[in-house]
Amino acid sequence: MAYDLEEQEQLDTLKAWWAKYGNAATWVVxxxxxxxxxxxxxxxxxxxxxxxxxxxxxxxxxxxxxxxxxxxxxxxxxxxxxxxxxxxxxxxxxxxxxxxxxxxxxxxxxxxxxxxxxxSDEYKAMAKVRLAGVLLDEKAYDEALKTLSGDMPAQFAASVNDRRGDILAAQQKLAEARTAYQAALDKTDKKSPARQLIELKFEAVGGVLPEEKPAA
Structure with a gap:
């Protein structure tokens, strides 16, 4: 089928464009x-x-x-x-x-x-807390404390301080253990099941819990 003049001009334009840019366009595709x-x-x-x-x-x-x-x-x-x-x-x-x-x-x-x-950061923090617990059982106290050092995700602050308190209590560093347990309590929700155990450990190393105010 013969091309009319307009179609031929379009074809010539396309051929000219392809001659100039066709190779580059092929590589892009x-x-x-x-x-x-x-x-x-x-x-x-x-x-x-x-x-x-x-x-x-x-x-x-x-x-x-x-x-x-x-x-x-x-x-x-x-x-x-x-x-x-x-x-x-x-x-x-x-x-x-x-x-x-x-x-x-x-x-x-x-x-x-x-x-x-x-x-990942969250699982690393969980592993560090658990590893510190294993080292605590082995009485490798310094190594356990070292495991808990460094930056940790904020949501693990209570767990890290609780474990640190356990290690310090085992070393008979009671004042430092109280500080760690207090930090753990400060980061633990009052409705958390874990809170009661931390409170017991805190009192065991000489910590004094604030008196509960009677409900109005």
């Missing part, structure tokens, strides 16, 4: 397609990783209380293969608890240390 392909591929990879890690985590949880060695193997497997997923952090914390209950402090400390080195 190719780059865009590559970026889209990479994005969809990355999303698929992440979904696959999460699904596989979830299956391993279910195996780990099913072994808790039955086979500590299997729990530790599953946790190590998740950490090595799916270390960037949330399941690695959850698995390590679960494995640490299982190891501690099985009186395997070495494994418990190793799992908690993994979370401290690789986890």
């Amino acid at each position: 190719v780059a865009g397609l590559a970026a889209y392909s990479g994005w969809t591929g990355w999303n698929y990879y992440q979904r696959t990783q999460a699904a596989e890690a979830s299956a391993l985590y279910d195996e780990l949880r099913n072994a808790v209380g039955k086979d500590n060695a299997k729990v530790q193997r599953a946790a190590a497997d998740i950490e090595s293969r799916y270390g960037r997923t949330l399941y690695a952090e959850l698995g390590a914390l679960t494995a640490a608890k299982a190891a501690f209950e099985a009186k395997d402090n070495k494994a418990a400390k190793a799992q908690l240390q993994w979370v401290i080195e690789h986890g």
Whole structure:
């Protein structure tokens, strides 16, 4: 079919533009397609990783209380293969608890240390508090206090000070323990179930609780 004059002019303009910019435009399109392909591929990879890690985590949880060695193997497997997923952090914390209950402090400390080195801020803080508790049981007081040093998320202030109080009380540093427990109470909601235990420990090291005002 023959082109009319207007169509021919448009075609000539397009040819001229393509001669000048066509190569660059091709690369822009190719780059865009590559970026889209990479994005969809990355999303698929992440979904696959999460699904596989979830299956391993279910195996780990099913072994808790039955086979500590299997729990530790599953946790190590998740950490090595799916270390960037949330399941690695959850698995390590679960494995640490299982190891501690099985009186395997070495494994418990190793799992908690993994979370401290690789986890998100919240899970790192949780792991530090728990590791300090394991070290307290081992009477490694200085190391336990060192574990609790440094910046922590604000929501862990009560837990950190409570654990610090436990360590200082075990060292018979009662004045410092009172200060730590008081700081924990200051950050604990009055309706929290944990508050009563902190109050008992605070009084045990010589702390005096304020008298409750009678309801009007």
